[in-house]
Amino acid sequence: MLKFTDEHEWLKIEDGVATVGITSHAAEQLGDLVFVELPEAGATFAKGDSSATVESVKAASDVYCPLDGEIVEVNPAIVDDPSLVNSDPQGAGWFFKLKLSDPSAANALLDESAYKELIA
Amino acid sequence: MDDHTSLKQTPLHDLHLSLGARMVPFAGYDMPVQYPAGVMKEHLFTRTSAGLFDVSHMGQVTIRPKSGRLEDAALALERLVPVDVLGLAEGRQRYGLFTNENGGILDDLMIANRGDHLFLVVNASCKEADFTHLKTHLSDSCDIEMLEDRALIALQGPHAECVLAELWADVATMRFMDVAEAALHDVPCIISRSGYTGEDGFEISIPAADAADVTRRILEHPDVMPIGLGARDSLRLEAGLCLYGNDIDTGTTPVEAALEWALQKVRRSGGARAGGFPGADRILADFADGATRRRVGLKPEGRAPVRGGVALFADADGKTSVGTVTSGGFGPSVDGPVAIGYVDQAHTADGTKLYAEVRGKYLTVAVTALPFITTTYKR
Incomplete structure (x- = not known):
């Protein structure tokens, strides 16, 4: 199941675990990323908490946790090479995997067509 | 917006x-x-x-002496800038500052001698105020025009x-x-x-x-x-160059801003035309006594950018505040974060380790000589 937030994150949800990243639209708007700070595995976040930080040449931006849950894995490749988020935001540029506290809460997020409408 | x-x-x-x-x-x-x-x-x-x-948003201003003698315009402008304008040869330009009565900086600018007039380039955000400032103080002897x-x-x-x-x-x-x-x-x-x-x-x-x-x-x-x-x-x-409004403003003096080089000797104490600009008492005292804080380069040790507004400390626990970052970001040519900030005089030596508070962490930064790159001006 692929879902989106109005904060420009995507979630690919399988068996109650969401792989989370930022959308192509967000990556394009941010411009060339030069630094990514990820949470620690094991950290828990509520929906809307700042869970990661991305920095472009010009500015820092928060990446908000899209749902309540626990971080079970992070992607160290984007810390080593932040440009991966620009080149493949919805693939190799994923941020973290979040074990959802309540998987049914994902139903309230945007589906792909609703997200496309949002950024149109 | x-x-x-x-x-x-x-x-x-x-x-x-x-x-x-x-x-x-x-x-x-x-x-x-x-x-x-x-x-x-x-x-x-x-x-x-x-x-x-495109830097067309910046202000382009001409100052023409009513007498027809450029030295009259140069001396008039010297009442507003702590710079040797009279000694600026035709076809030459130099960096300058408008100062206020407290020795703070109203704007930074370029001043060119164009033979029969002076040609100024000022910051976009200050250009209306600069124009009014020039009109107020120089209209008796000069015609001031903003080139729109x-x-x-x-x-x-x-x-x-x-x-x-x-x-x-x-x-x-x-x-x-x-x-x-x-x-x-x-x-x-x-x-x-x-x-x-x-x-x-x-x-x-x-x-x-x-x-x-x-x-x-x-x-x-x-x-x-x-x-x-x-x-x-x-x-x-x-390149270590100041951005007006970030690195210099009405709350910083030229000596604090490490811009001593912009004040030629002739305008300093002992010079033939010492003082005579707004805030001269404070600025010349800074030259004599040193300023209590100074603008320095700051090189973060890690990859995280340290940006304007970030607080600087002498210790990694954030107990002793020693200054503030005024500009910071990522330097693509340096391939790492770079910053400029003000720190208390005791912590300005090259290589001094300071700690920048970023998102609740204290990141190590080293005081570093500016610029971060080798400049290639054709002197």
């Missing part, structure tokens, strides 16, 4: 849109922050080839000279801070060998009606690429 309709446009606005620029509000103008290449490529291209910037009918572009980088030489061969004879008049594509332009990137380069004042045409033709050169405000900021930051 998403309302672009109330923003002013430069004569190159349509050109920016046709080049696919992302436009943002800046100092009341709708300006290109980046083009499709992006900030990183634009920055690196400027340092290896030549970048073209001229664009200003900058061509910066190691290939800038050869690109311009194809239009005007004599450009090669210009030295850093020379100012000359020349026709580019039959359009009379005022060219100075200066800029805001740390690179060799030129700033070119062009009549507004011809500006888009001249600029488009320069951009046709394969060595030239348009550069937005994003890369302009990262380039000047690496």
Whole structure:
């Protein structure tokens, strides 16, 4: 199941675990990323908490946790090479995997067509 | 501020849109922050080839002496800037500062001797106030005019000279801070060998009606690429150059800002025309006694940018505050974060380790001599 937030994150949800990243639209708007700070595995976040930080040449931006849950894995490749988020935001540029506290809460997020409408 | 309709446009606005620029509000103008290449490529291209910037939002001001004698205009302007204007030769330009009664900085600017008049370039955000300031204090002896009918572009980088030489061969004879008049594509332009990137380069004042045409033709050169405000900021930051409103303002004095070099000896204590500018008591006292804090370069040890507004501490626990970052970001040529800030005098030695509070962590930064890159001015 692929879902989106109005904060420009995507979630690919399988068996109650969401792989989370930022959308192509967000990556394009941010411009060339030069630094990514990820949470620690094991950290828990509520929906809307700042869970990661991305920095472009010009500015820092928060990446908000899209749902309540626990971080079970992070992607160290984007810390080593932040440009991966620009080149493949919805693939190799994923941020973290979040074990959802309540998987049914994902139903309230945007589906792909609703997200496309949002950024149109 | 998403309302672009109330923003002013430069004569190159349509050109920016046709080049696919992302436009943002800046100092009341709708300006290109980046083009499709992006900030990183634009920055690196400027340092290896030549970048073209629209800086038409800046103020271009002429000061003409009513007496017809330029020295009268020079001495009049010296009442507002702690700079040797009288000693500025024809065809030469120098950096200057408008100071206030407390020794703070109202704006920084370029002052050129154009023979029968002085030509000033001032910051966009200050230009109305600067113009009023000049009118108030100089109108008795000078005619002050803001040139609203001229664009200003900058061509910066190691290939800038050869690109311009194809239009005007004599450009090669210009030295850093020379100012000359020349026709580019039959359009009379005022060219100075200066800029805001740390690179060799030129700033070119062009009549507004011809500006888009001249600029488009320069951009046709394969060595030239348009550069937005994003890369302009990262380039000047690496070059250690102050951004007015961030690194200098009415709360900083020239000595605190490490701009002593901008005050020639003739305006300092013991000089033939010492003082006589706003805030002279404070500024000359700073020269004699040293300032209690100073602008320095700051090199973060890690990869995380340390940005303007971040607090600096002497210890890794954030107990002893010693200063503040005023500009900071990522330097594409340095390939790492770079910053400028003010720190208490006791902590200004090169190599001093300080701690910057970023998102609740204390990141190690080292006090570093500016600039972060090797400048290539043609002195």
